[in-house]
Amino acid sequence: MDAQEVTGDWAGRRVCVAGAGLSGRAAARVLAERGAHVTLVDGRDDDALREQVAELEKNGVTVRLGDGGTLPEGTGLVVISPGWRPDAPLARAAAAAGVEIYGEVELAWRLRGPGAAPWLALTGTNGKTTAVRMLTCMLTAAGYDAVAAGNVGTPIVETVLEGHDVLAVELSSYQLHWSSTVVPHAATVLNVAPDHLDWHGSLDAYAEAKGRIFAPGTVAVANADDPVSVSLAGPDAKGFTLGTPAPGQVGVVEDLLVDRAFTEDPRTTAAELAELSDVRPFAPHNVANALAAAALARAFGVPPEAVREGLRAFKPDPHRIAHVANIGGVDYVDDSKATNPHAAASSLAACKSAVWIAGGLLKGADVDDLVRSCAGRLxxxxxxxxxxxxIAESLARHAPDVPVVDVADTDTGAMDRIVTAAADLARPGDTVLLAPAGASFDMFTSYGARGDAFAAAVRRLSESR
Structure with missing residues (x-):
């Protein structure tokens, strides 16, 4: 970290912000307000993007659209948006020129002033947004001015300047890859399973990026049921588990969430935090999210009663194990947010018997373990x-007796045919589950649009039967 960053003196620095998305525009705006000479670059160039960057141009930011690969002359720092890969031409050019590169999260950390709000941070392949919103509710219930930031909500480079008491920070592997000096008060890795391997290049590299959340001085909290999380957190970490907690862990005893990590004497005392019925929607992986959030909250000193109040106040985001309808004794559930095999496996594990709607962009992930583990439920x-x-090939290997309907259509009516096919396979007591195990961009603009299409198709099915 150079002297300018230590003193917060950004005036006159020549900074290239790579990426004109939400976080990139926020970084450009904040840096320009501090007197930096900012050039915002993006390989895209369309009317909508021009409209979004127009205000930045009025405030002195140089905007260069249609060329995201050339490093502006005189650049002393690149602030890169999370989706930009390390092998992107501009990143390679900056590295070759010896220009430091970091992301919006790292910039936000370095912009913090004296007495800035501490961060409670979490990452993981699945459950990040749910857990960070649960955590925010717990902090709010304890009387703190708290907000969720990072990979959710307002760009963190703006949030750190707003004067909150504490930040609940969701961090993606991309954001962590481009971070180096962030030191949360407490942090956890919820879980690690193959995802974004096309970006990171390998599972080891992906896990290494996740592990950056555990900085020296951070209270590390591991998922005791996930070997990679345990390995990344180190031997002195606290833990959370779906089993009975040992000293140093938060876990489950009968129908209670219990803390044996942050009590006065974890060897002999435990604190009741909440009941399993306080966790909504109820599913094993969501209980794990609640335990992780509770552990981070307790590490910050949140009392047990605020953990319970926070869980009760929490409202799940859409497309996460959302019950859409019951038609003829069959439940229809939208878990479109299950965009990788690990998330789909967790969702299927909550069903006794499912008609599974699956597919999309697998992002280099393998589905064999998923299909093998859920075959008996299908x-x-x-x-x-x-x-x-x-997925069809994996089903043929591991679930050859399970009937499979292949819907090749990608038009706007495809989801109706998909839902109808699922309904024809289902029997009373079954769950028709949209848990695709893949990203949505081959057919939809987002996982939300995919879930909305599913729910609409289910409603039309209900009207017709």
Missing amino acids: RGVVLLGADRAR
Whole structure:
């Protein structure tokens, strides 16, 4: 960290902000307000983007659209948006020129002033947004001015300047890759399973990025049920578990969430935090999210009663194990947010018998373990999307007796045919579960749009039967 960063003196620095998305525009705006000479670059160039950056140009930011690969002359620092890969041409050019590169999260950390709000941070393959929102509710219930930031909500480079008491920070592997000096008060890795391997190059590199959340001085909290999380957190970490907690852990005893990590004497005392019925929607992986959030809250001194109040106040985001309808004794559930095999496995584990709607973009992930683990729960499978053939091949190996319907259509009416096919396979007591195990961009603008299409198709099915 150079002297300018230590003193917060950004005036006159020549900074290239790579990426004109939400976080990139926020970084450019904040740096320009501090007197930096900012050039915002992006390989895209369209009317909508021009409209979004127009205000920045009025405030002195140089905007260069249609060329995201050339390093502006005189650049002394690159602030790179999270989706930009390390092998992007501009990143390679900056590295070759000896120009430091970091992301918006790292910039936000370095912009913090004296007495800045501490960060309670979490990452993981799945459950990040749910856990960070649960954590925010717990902090608020304890009387803190708290807000969720990072990979959710307002760009963190703006949030750190707003004077909150504490930040609940969700961090993606991309954001952590481009961070180096962030030191949360407490942090956890919820879980690690193959995802974004096309970006990171390997599972080891992906896990290494996640592990950056555990900085020296941070209270590390491991998922005791996830070997990679345990390995990343180190031997002195606290833990959370779906089992009975040992001293130093938060866990489950009968129908209670219990703390044996942050009490006065964890060897002999425990604190009751909440009941399992306080966790909504109820599913094993969501209980793990609640335990992780509770551990971070307790590490910050939140009392047990605020943990319970926070869980009760929490409202789940859409498309996360959302019950859409019951038609003829069959439940229809939207878990479109299950965009990788690990998330889909957790969702299927909550069903006794499921007609699984699966497919999309697998992002380099393998589905064999997923199919092998859930084969006994499958009444049938309906496949959609670009990588459906890979799931079909795995089903043929590990669940050859399960009926499979392949829907190749990608038009606007495809989801109706998918839902109808699932309904034809289902029997009373089954769950028709949209848990695709893949990203949505081959057919939809987002996982939300995919979930909305599913819910709309279910409603139309209900009206017709």
